[in-house]
Each structure stands twice: as structure tokens, then as C-alpha cells.
Amino acid sequence: MKSTEIPEIELFTDGGAEPNPGKGGFGVILSYKGRKKEFFEGYELTTNNRMELMAVIFGLERIKTKAKVTVFSDSKYVVDGIEEGWAVNWERNNWIRKKGNLVLNKDLWERLLNIIDKHEVTFNWLKGHAGHEENERCDVLANQGINSEHKIKDEGYLEYLDNVEYYQEQKIEKEGDLCRKCDIPTVRKSPKKRKVKPTQNYYYEYYLFCPNCKTMYMVEEAKRDLPQNNSMF
Template identity: 35%
Template sequence: MTIIAAADGSALGNPGPAGWAWYIDDARWRCGGWKRGTNNQGELTAVLDLLRQTAHTDEPLHVLCDSQYVINSITKWMAGWKRKGWKKADGKPVLNVEVMKALDAAIQGRNVTFEWVKGHAGHEMNEKADELANSAAKAHAAKKLPDAGPGFPGATAVGAGEDPAAPPTAGKDNPKGTTTTTPPTEPAPADEPDLFSLDGLASGSSSSSGPGSEPASKSHTSANAGTGSGSPASGSATDSDVFAQVVALERSLLDDAVRLDRKQLTRLLDVRWRQVDASGRTWTRREVSEAGRSHTGVELEVVETRRLSDDVVLLLWRASGPDGVSSLRSSIWQRTGTEWKQVYQQGTREA
């Protein structure tokens, strides 16, 4: 009988406190996470842990996933990356290469298929995996460890360590995949593609033995991150951490893959969100999601960060486009619980 499981990842800030999870039923599920990681690292690790937890079975495995990035990485691009020495078509190193190598090893000889499902669309198993991954990320944000779950019966190997970019190996000398003392490394930069439930992509299944192709090189948003002054306590470590998180969130909104992803926008933009652009037009969250405007090549330069209250931050920044036109943007971010969401933005074109 085929094992059907949903896998998902979550990151509060992307990068930020991160979680991963897979779910089969209430008796078979697992989750985990890290203090700092990305959505993609969570998605990849969820699949890796699922593969390792079910490695002792002979049953086929069918993975439900709302990440096109994960599915394509495993079924289409991985073979080509291996042939090129784990390099992309543009010669740059593959992101999250250690996790990719671990996935490649874990899937060898297995009967594994993948199916894309639309995120946040009421799919019961996907919603459960998303809930577990998000809870794990929130636990790490609160400096707590999440309930790891029961796992898969008879499992002998797991796949998540302290470092999301380099999960521990699992083998005869390390059957449980225990973590070494290697310190965590900095996660992938914010321009990492995040291809989740993109509208217009058809749901379907793909096997784990796809061609070794990959997409053409894509230019991503570059940014000059920094923090400004403005509040009496702006030099404190607490404010610096908050400002860095808000800047990272703002930068992620310039990634076209994120802006075209309703799942990501729901997490980053408040339901009351409004934007007044440089032309004077007012946008809602739904309108900006449906418009699909590209921000490729836009650079972010922080002008000032100011804490308006304990849970509200004003970010003033300059957006410079590839056409040479620049504008000043004022973004207001509000924290609810452990999550920051943008509630308002206004742009003014510079002369």
C-alpha cells in the first residue's frame, strides 16, 4: 500500500525562526525547526526527514507538497546539478547543497512520487503539515522546542540537525542522524527563490526520476541592508534585531516569487494592508497579488528605521529600479504575537 504524506515548511521572516513538518495521520507525523532558516530549507528538510523515517519500508511513498521549488529540485534539476558538480546552469553553487545531497542519497532505490497541491486551499493533509511547521517555527521564535511528534513506526533514521543548510548524515555509525557540535551556518540569502502555491500552475504528479534540467538564470533583488536611528533605544541589541528582521521581511517582498505567492503574501501583509504608490493609486493585498507586478532588479537602500511603539516599526527606504527611477518608501510593520506583518506602505517618486 502506498504511503501518502504531506510535507511543508515555514519561516517567520524568511529567513527567521523556521519549522518543517510532514503528516500522514494523527499517529504518524513529525516536525522540527531551527532558530534561523528559510521556507525552502524547511520544505526540503521535511521531505528529507520523511524519506529517512520511511527508509525501512518497501511501500511506495507519495509526497504532497505545495512547493514547486522542492518538487522541481528533486525531480527535474538535481540530476543536472550532480553532473555539473552541484553547480547551476549559470555556474553558481546550488543553494542548500548539503540538504540536496542528502535528499539525493535518501531517494536512491526508492519508489517516490510527488504531487503539487495548492497551499491554503483546504487540502486537509497540507493544512495539517502547514500548521505543524508553523507551530514549530513559532516555538523556536519563543526559544522553545516543539513537540517532535510520534514519527513513523520502526524508523531508524531522521534528517534534521542544528544547521538547516547541513542536516546530519544517517548511516551505520549514526543511525539516528544525531547532531554534531558543528555550529550553525548563516542561512541562504533572502533572494533565494520561494516557489510555493503559484496561481496558474496546474496540480499534478511527477516521479522522482525527472530530467536533469533547471531553469535559466534569474536575476534577484539586491539590497543594501542597514539600520538607521530614530528611537531613543535604537542602539540597543533588541532594536537592532527587530530592525534587521523587518528589513529582511521588506526585502523578501521584492522577490517576484514571494509577491506572486498568495501563501507568502498572507503571512507578510496584514489583511487590512493598503499601499499608496508613487502615482497615488491605492492597492489592497488582493489587488497587488492579482496584479503580478515584477520587482526584478529593484534595489533596497535603508534610509531610517524607527520604532513607533513596542510592536510597530516604521521603515523608510529607497527603491531604485533598473530603469534608473527611484522612490522613497515608508513601510509600517506591526507585530502580533511573534509575527511581523506590513500594514501600510506609501511611495513617493524622487525628483
């Protein structure tokens, strides 16, 4: 079987908001047979994660015939959301989380899953700001979006706000509990050095960490007493 019939396209994306949430933008490069096309858009009020998602959706929606698309993004949220199967699971559960709240950014994840079905798409994570030519260029384009005078309204941001409140109240106690900002599983990490203030009589053996937004969550469970200081004798 020849699978060379369909075009092979590379899609590079980057998106961000300043501050987060704040004004946003994304940059996209489509590369086909050595030819590159660049795009950017700016948004009035949105988030980092929404811009990263929108960048990929925008790129894929520009491809008019079925193609083999390799996506390069520096967003763990986007890449793992697809490659680890989270988005498919969320869809299977009708995008509903505990207490009837919706999965964050349901509108965009739904659009992304729909457009992926039309092509053969694989996602690759790139380390951001690491000198990768197209990624750096997408970052520049995204900033053009952020700074552009003609910004678009992100219609889905209000729904995001409705749901995000619930996430702020979520407890994060064990590995795999979901990051309050990104909705993706946290991982357990141990500090390289114990960070202890002179007046503090405890330390944290480990903490939970979001691989996407790098937020650290300190957990009660990991709190350990420091050995008593006998210096007064």
C-alpha cells in the same frame, strides 16, 4: 509482474520560516493504510526553502523499507526541483554554478536525491492554504515547530549564507534567469493593468516572476516609453 509487493505511502509536508530567513519549522504526515503519523521540528535560523526540503527528507527518512511514496508539497521549489530534473542536473555539474559558487541548499538536495533512490517516489504539487486537509494540518504542525522551545540548529544555513551573496548580484534579464532567493527559473508575465505613477513616463511591458517565492523582477529590456501627454494644448 506484480508491483503490489511494496507498501504504498503518502507523505504530506509543509515548512516555513518566520521571518524568512528566521526561525523555522516543518510539519510532516505519513499515511499508510489509513493510519497517519504526525511529526514536527523547529529550527533556530533557516529559510522557507530549507524547511520545505527538510520536511520531505525527514518524512522519507522515516520509511524503513522500500516503498512507493507519493509526496504532496505546496513548494514549487521542491516539487519542480525533482520533477523538472533540476536537482539531477545540479548533481551532474557537481553542484557548482558559475564562478565556483555552489547550488543553493546543495546539502539538502544531495540528501533528498539519495533518499529518493531508495524508494519509488513521485512528487505532487498542492496549492497551499487551499483547504486541503493534510496540507492545512502540516501548516499547523510547522507552526508548532516554529514556536517550539526546543529548536535545532540548522547546520547547513551557514553554507547557504556563504553562497547566497553571489546570487544577490546575479542579473535577472530574461525568462529562465534564476530567482535570487530560490535558484529556480523565472517566468515571463505581463501585468494585467499598466501600473504607472502620474510622474512616470514609462511602463513595463512584462516582468519576470518566480513561481516559488512570487518575487517580481523588473527588467530594463521591457521598459517602454509612454505616449507623450498633450493635455497642455
